[in-house]
Amino acid sequence: MEKEADLFYRQLPKVELHAHLNGSVSFSTIEKLMARKPHLNIEHGMTAIRSGQRRKLWMSMCFKVFKVIHQLVDTEEDILMVTKDVIREFAADGVKYLELRSTPRKETTTGMTKRTYVETVIQAIRQCKNEGVDIEVRFLVAVDRRNGTEVAMETVKLAEDFMLSTGGLVVGLDLSGDPTVGHGRDLLPALQKAKNCGLKLSLHLSEVPSQADESELLLNIPPDRIGHGTFLHPEVGGSQSLVDKVRKHNTPLELCLTSNVKGQTVSSYSQHHFLYWYQMGHPSVICTDDKGVFCTDLSQEYQLAASTFNLSQEDMWTLSQKAIDCTFSPDLNQQLHQRWLELRPTLFQL
Numbered sequence: 595m596e597k598e599a600d601l602f603y604r605q606l607p608k609v610e611l612h613a614h615l616n617g618s619v620s621f622s623t624i625e626k627l628m629a630r631k632p633h634l635n636i637e638h639g640m641t642a643i644r645s646g647q648r649r650k651l652w653m654s655m656c657f658k659v660f661k662v663i664h665q666l667v668d669t670e671e672d673i674l675m676v677t678k679d680v681i682r683e684f685a686a687d688g689v690k691y692l693e694l695r696s697t698p699r700k701e702t703t704t705g706m707t708k709r710t711y712v713e714t715v716i717q718a719i720r721q722c723k724n725e726g727v728d729i730e731v732r733f734l735v736a737v738d739r740r741n742g743t744e745v746a747m748e749t750v751k752l753a754e755d756f757m758l759s760t761g762g763l764v765v766g767l768d769l770s771g772d773p774t775v776g777h778g779r780d781l782l783p784a785l786q787k788a789k790n791c792g793l794k795l796s797l798h799l800s801e802v803p804s805q806a807d808e809s810e811l812l813l814n815i816p817p818d819r820i821g822h823g824t825f826l827h828p829e830v831g832g833s834q835s836l837v838d839k840v841r842k843h844n845t846p847l848e849l850c851l852t853s854n855v856k857g858q859t860v861s862s863y864s865q866h867h868f869l870y871w872y873q874m875g876h877p878s879v880i881c882t883d884d885k886g887v888f889c890t891d892l893s894q895e896y897q898l899a900a901s902t903f904n905l906s907q908e909d910m911w912t913l914s915q916k917a918i919d920c921t922f923s924p925d926l927n928q929q930l931h932q933r934w935l936e937l938r939p940t941l942f943q944l
């Protein structure tokens with residue numbers, strides 16, 4: 595029975611809209627990177643958060659994991675390998691459309707620049723396409739909230755340049771980074787600029803408690819999608835006014851169950867705010883966030899949502915199909931819906 599369910603969720607065609615590149619690096623890719631850089635003396639436990647592993651002062655500790663991964667991924671060669679591996683892994687997991695996001699990084703020691711960083715990600719996406727990997731991939735350039743106004747402005751310029759030069763592969767901008775650091779008000783002008791030049795916006799919002807003011811500000815832009823939104827509703831310290839804003843614009847939420855449970859912003863799977871939004875009929879998309887760091891994949895997240903909230907395979911099919919309407923590539927909608935229809939008979943004969 596368990597095996598059949600596994601197979602169903604793996605074969606279910608899926609859309610992944612919230613995946614940070616360096617958080618998605620798998621165990622086997624980390625091994626290849628460690629072999630390239632033995633002098634760093636990095637061990638496996640430093641790049642992933644396994645089940646039951648819990649620490650105090652949690653959020654900021656978790657973000658240290660990314661520092662370790664960034665040490666391992668610091669050349670264009672690494673970025674190319676990591677991006678291609680991540681794309682192939684999502685494809686092998688049944689993801690048919692993937693929006694990857696990543697923060698352009700400069701590494702003085704290796705000569706990698708923010709521009710060559712993005713160029714390399716794009717090159718990897720193109721190579722996978724040419725190699726026939728069965729997945730459509732788009733890219734969101736990420737702004738790390740920690741770095742303030744000026745860097746955010748530069749990043750928007752970079753994203754705009756690539757949006758124009760890549761024939762639509764760069765579709766938007768992500769706002770992420772340690773939510774306990776910095777304030778969204780400093781980033782508003784950059785986010786507005788991005789929106790005005792045609793980049794779609796996906797913003798990490800109310801990922802930790804007590805950010806109602808910031809969320810209010812950011813929701814006024816308004817964003818095109820929301821990452822997490824864990825503390826938006828009144829029952830968890832948000833407000834009805836925040837919920838009303840999200841409802842008014844019908845802004846889809848990207849929901850990452852394991853990330854929130856392991857990140858300890860949600861106490862257990864059954865307490866996850868997925869249920870609040872799903873029951874309301876609000877567009878809710880199940881995503882992984884950082885499949886490498888949290889040792890998960892998208893099929894597992896679908897299966898967890900189904901078993902936790904007692905949803906049928908038919909419900910989960912509908913959820914994955916509706917995610918198509920939440921992508922930043924409306925030009926692909928028809929093609930993706932067609933694909934889902936073609937695949938449906940094989941799934942429901944299992």
Ligand SMILES: CC(C)=CCNc1ncnc2c1ncn2[C@@H]1O[C@H](COP(=O)(O)O)[C@@H](O)[C@H]1O
Pocket residue numbers: 614615616617652653656657660695696697698736738770771772773798801853856857883884
């Ligand atoms: C507890 C925990 C780690 C939660 C995960 N929730 C997150 N919230 C905000 N930003 C994130 C999260 N996960 C990854 N990121 C962002 O993605 C980066 C890693 O991917 P990349 O280097 O941009 O390719 C991190 O440095 C951070 O800026």
Ligand SMILES: [Zn+2]
Pocket residue numbers: 612614770798821883
């Ligand atoms: Zn995230």
